[in-house]
Amino acid sequence: MSKVKNFRTSFYYKYLKAPSTKFIIYFILIGVGYAYLYPLLYMITTSFMSVEDLVNPTVNWIPTKITFDNFARAWKVLEATKSLLNSAYMSTIPALFQTFITALIAYGLSRFEFPLKRFWIVLMLATFLIPSQVTLVTKYMLFSRLNLTGTPFVSFLPSLTGQGIRSAIFILLYYNFFNMLPKTFDEAAELDGANSFQIFFKIVFPLSIPAMVTTFIFSLVWYWNETLLTGLLLGNNIRTIPIALRDFVSKYSIMFPSADGSAANRINEGIRMSATLITILPLLITYLILQRQFVESLERTGITGE
Structure with a gap:
């Protein structure tokens, strides 16, 4: 063991601590960071540009004059106040349900032995491999027969049953x-004298906070960005902000017609970027608030036991 430890130590100081290796690592990290941040930075700067800045080839990143007209129009077309509230409860409530129910299911699979246990685990994982488009028609038929289409239960019930x-x-x-x-x-x-439910609620579930944070954040993002199922099952009864963004161009042309040839009513890239920024801004704020807990949860999920 001492030889292996000495080899690791020498390898670390000889190669990983070398200036050339550090330069390569930082170069890769900066390149990856730039690839991820470039679209976001471009979106933010473009959303504050006026029409004059957009058509000016000398203006690339910093606008000559910051304008909020793009956000005002995008907010009006998206009906953002109502759409954001719809997205908030249509994503937060299912995410909370899913965070709890999946933990309960996993606890049963982890702690109890029953016939065909491995088969059920494999079958559960196989459901992830099936594209959602395959079961789209059957889901619509099921909720239609239950008279639940157009209601929040089309998202609440599947998350409450582990689906x-x-x-x-x-x-x-x-x-x-x-x-x-x-x-x-x-x-x-x-x-x-504790039973299985008491063990889960009082011991196991509190210890699984790292996994809970990870599950909740990813569930929230996926439910927030879902447009296929919500667009079909909810229709126009409950319009979330991604659905409103999907129909943004057609609705903008109706609310701000440019038949008179006026460039002021013509949709431009700044208005598009403003609408997109309004759509993702709640997720960015949520991530900034839970960033520390999210990073710590990813680290703590590596805990080892017996």
Whole structure:
């Protein structure tokens, strides 16, 4: 063991701590960061540009005059106040349901033995491989027969029964996390007279906060950006902000017709970027608030046990 440790130490100081290696690592990180941040920075700067700046080839990043007219028009076309509220409860409530239910399912798979357990785990993972478009018609027929189309229950019920968006990934995440937790916790609680539900709610579930944070953030983002199922099952009864963004161009042309040839009413790139920024801004704010917990959750999911 000492030889292996010495080899690792020498390799670390000889190669990973070398200036050339540091330069390569930082170069790669900066390049990847630029590739991810460039669209966001371009979106922010363009959304504050006026029509004159957009057609001026000398203006690339910094606008000569900051304007908020783009946001005003985009907000009006998106009906952002109503659409943001619809998106908030149509994504937060299913995300909370999914965070809890998938943990309960994974706990049962991790702690209990039953016939064909491996088969059910494989079948659960196979549901993730099936594209959502394949089951789209059957889902619509099911909710239509239950008279639930156009109601929030088309999102609430699947998440409440472990069939939400990409629930299989979260079940697998909890399953691996619970397997790393020492089973001596459960045994000690059983000696004190606790049943399975008490063990889950009072011991296992509080210890799974790192996995809970990861599950909630990803669920929130996926439910927020979902347009295929919500557009078909909700229709025009509940319009979320991504649905409003999808129909942004056609609705803008109706609200601000440019038949008179006026360039003021003509849709431009600044208005498009403003509408897109309004759509993703709540997610950016949520991530900035939960950034620390999210990073810590990714680190803590590597905990090992018996």
